[in-house]
Amino acid sequence: MSQDPGLQPERTLLAWRRTALGLIANALLLLASGHGTSNVRTGLGIVVLTLSLACWAAVSAVYRRTKGAPIHALGHERVLRAAAGLVLVVGVFDLYAVLTR
Known part of the structure:
Protein backbone atom coordinates (compact mmCIF):
# COMPACT_ATOMS: atom_id res chain seq x y z
CA MET A 1 0.00 0.00 0.00
CA SER A 2 1.54 3.32 -1.06
CA GLN A 3 1.24 6.51 0.91
CA ASP A 4 -0.64 9.41 -0.58
CA PRO A 5 1.17 12.64 0.22
CA GLY A 6 -2.00 14.58 -0.60
CA LEU A 7 -1.76 18.08 -1.95
CA GLN A 8 1.04 19.21 0.37
CA PRO A 9 3.84 18.82 -2.22
CA GLU A 10 1.84 20.81 -4.76
CA ARG A 11 1.08 23.58 -2.25
CA THR A 12 4.77 23.70 -1.35
CA LEU A 13 5.70 23.95 -5.03
CA LEU A 14 3.26 26.83 -5.48
CA ALA A 15 4.70 28.62 -2.45
CA TRP A 16 8.22 28.25 -3.86
CA ARG A 17 7.05 29.55 -7.22
CA ARG A 18 5.42 32.59 -5.57
CA THR A 19 8.70 33.28 -3.79
CA ALA A 20 10.66 32.98 -7.05
CA LEU A 21 8.11 35.19 -8.85
CA GLY A 22 8.47 37.86 -6.17
CA LEU A 23 12.24 37.73 -6.54
CA ILE A 24 11.93 38.00 -10.33
CA ALA A 25 9.71 41.08 -9.96
CA ASN A 26 12.25 42.52 -7.55
CA ALA A 27 15.06 41.90 -10.06
CA LEU A 28 13.09 43.64 -12.79
CA LEU A 29 12.60 46.66 -10.52
CA LEU A 30 16.34 46.74 -9.81
CA LEU A 31 17.01 46.61 -13.55
CA ALA A 32 14.53 49.40 -14.19
CA SER A 33 15.98 51.60 -11.45
CA GLY A 34 19.49 51.18 -12.81
CA HIS A 35 18.70 51.58 -16.49
CA GLY A 36 20.89 54.32 -17.90
CA THR A 37 22.08 55.60 -14.54
CA SER A 38 23.86 52.91 -12.56
CA ASN A 39 25.81 49.95 -13.83
CA VAL A 40 25.87 48.56 -10.28
CA ARG A 41 22.08 48.39 -10.03
CA THR A 42 21.83 46.87 -13.48
CA GLY A 43 24.41 44.26 -12.51
CA LEU A 44 22.61 43.50 -9.25
CA GLY A 45 19.34 43.17 -11.15
CA ILE A 46 20.91 40.69 -13.56
CA ALA A 83 16.04 30.19 -0.31
CA ALA A 84 16.45 32.15 2.92
CA GLY A 85 19.96 33.12 1.82
CA LEU A 86 18.69 34.23 -1.57
CA VAL A 87 15.98 36.38 0.01
CA LEU A 88 18.57 37.89 2.37
CA VAL A 89 20.92 38.71 -0.52
CA VAL A 90 18.09 40.34 -2.47
CA GLY A 91 17.18 42.35 0.63
CA VAL A 92 20.75 43.63 0.91
CA PHE A 93 20.74 44.55 -2.79
CA ASP A 94 17.47 46.42 -2.31
CA LEU A 95 18.82 48.25 0.70
CA TYR A 96 21.82 49.30 -1.36
CA ALA A 97 19.56 50.51 -4.18
CA VAL A 98 17.41 52.56 -1.79
CA LEU A 99 20.35 54.11 0.07
CA THR A 100 22.19 55.10 -3.10
CA ARG A 101 19.15 56.62 -4.78
Whole structure:
Protein backbone atom coordinates (compact mmCIF):
# COMPACT_ATOMS: atom_id res chain seq x y z
CA MET A 1 0.00 0.00 0.00
CA SER A 2 1.54 3.32 -1.06
CA GLN A 3 1.24 6.51 0.91
CA ASP A 4 -0.64 9.41 -0.58
CA PRO A 5 1.17 12.64 0.22
CA GLY A 6 -2.00 14.58 -0.60
CA LEU A 7 -1.76 18.08 -1.95
CA GLN A 8 1.04 19.21 0.37
CA PRO A 9 3.84 18.82 -2.22
CA GLU A 10 1.84 20.81 -4.76
CA ARG A 11 1.08 23.58 -2.25
CA THR A 12 4.77 23.70 -1.35
CA LEU A 13 5.70 23.95 -5.03
CA LEU A 14 3.26 26.83 -5.48
CA ALA A 15 4.70 28.62 -2.45
CA TRP A 16 8.22 28.25 -3.86
CA ARG A 17 7.05 29.55 -7.22
CA ARG A 18 5.42 32.59 -5.57
CA THR A 19 8.70 33.28 -3.79
CA ALA A 20 10.66 32.98 -7.05
CA LEU A 21 8.11 35.19 -8.85
CA GLY A 22 8.47 37.86 -6.17
CA LEU A 23 12.24 37.73 -6.54
CA ILE A 24 11.93 38.00 -10.33
CA ALA A 25 9.71 41.08 -9.96
CA ASN A 26 12.25 42.52 -7.55
CA ALA A 27 15.06 41.90 -10.06
CA LEU A 28 13.09 43.64 -12.79
CA LEU A 29 12.60 46.66 -10.52
CA LEU A 30 16.34 46.74 -9.81
CA LEU A 31 17.01 46.61 -13.55
CA ALA A 32 14.53 49.40 -14.19
CA SER A 33 15.98 51.60 -11.45
CA GLY A 34 19.49 51.18 -12.81
CA HIS A 35 18.70 51.58 -16.49
CA GLY A 36 20.89 54.32 -17.90
CA THR A 37 22.08 55.60 -14.54
CA SER A 38 23.86 52.91 -12.56
CA ASN A 39 25.81 49.95 -13.83
CA VAL A 40 25.87 48.56 -10.28
CA ARG A 41 22.08 48.39 -10.03
CA THR A 42 21.83 46.87 -13.48
CA GLY A 43 24.41 44.26 -12.51
CA LEU A 44 22.61 43.50 -9.25
CA GLY A 45 19.34 43.17 -11.15
CA ILE A 46 20.91 40.69 -13.56
CA VAL A 47 22.38 38.65 -10.69
CA VAL A 48 19.07 38.57 -8.82
CA LEU A 49 17.15 37.68 -11.98
CA THR A 50 19.54 34.82 -12.75
CA LEU A 51 19.35 33.45 -9.19
CA SER A 52 15.55 33.77 -9.15
CA LEU A 53 15.15 31.88 -12.41
CA ALA A 54 17.56 29.23 -11.14
CA CYS A 55 15.46 28.91 -7.97
CA TRP A 56 12.31 28.48 -10.06
CA ALA A 57 13.94 25.84 -12.27
CA ALA A 58 15.49 23.93 -9.35
CA VAL A 59 12.25 23.75 -7.41
CA SER A 60 10.34 22.60 -10.49
CA ALA A 61 12.96 19.91 -11.17
CA VAL A 62 12.83 18.62 -7.58
CA TYR A 63 9.03 18.50 -7.71
CA ARG A 64 9.00 16.57 -11.00
CA ARG A 65 11.60 14.14 -9.69
CA THR A 66 9.76 13.41 -6.42
CA LYS A 67 6.13 13.73 -7.55
CA GLY A 68 4.03 11.05 -5.93
CA ALA A 69 6.81 10.00 -3.57
CA PRO A 70 6.29 10.25 0.18
CA ILE A 71 9.55 12.23 0.44
CA HIS A 72 8.98 15.97 0.56
CA ALA A 73 12.29 17.20 -0.86
CA LEU A 74 10.96 20.71 -1.40
CA GLY A 75 10.92 21.22 2.36
CA HIS A 76 14.44 19.88 2.83
CA GLU A 77 16.61 21.91 5.21
CA ARG A 78 19.26 22.73 2.58
CA VAL A 79 16.61 23.99 0.15
CA LEU A 80 15.09 26.19 2.84
CA ARG A 81 18.48 27.60 3.82
CA ALA A 82 19.35 28.36 0.19
CA ALA A 83 16.04 30.19 -0.31
CA ALA A 84 16.45 32.15 2.92
CA GLY A 85 19.96 33.12 1.82
CA LEU A 86 18.69 34.23 -1.57
CA VAL A 87 15.98 36.38 0.01
CA LEU A 88 18.57 37.89 2.37
CA VAL A 89 20.92 38.71 -0.52
CA VAL A 90 18.09 40.34 -2.47
CA GLY A 91 17.18 42.35 0.63
CA VAL A 92 20.75 43.63 0.91
CA PHE A 93 20.74 44.55 -2.79
CA ASP A 94 17.47 46.42 -2.31
CA LEU A 95 18.82 48.25 0.70
CA TYR A 96 21.82 49.30 -1.36
CA ALA A 97 19.56 50.51 -4.18
CA VAL A 98 17.41 52.56 -1.79
CA LEU A 99 20.35 54.11 0.07
CA THR A 100 22.19 55.10 -3.10
CA ARG A 101 19.15 56.62 -4.78
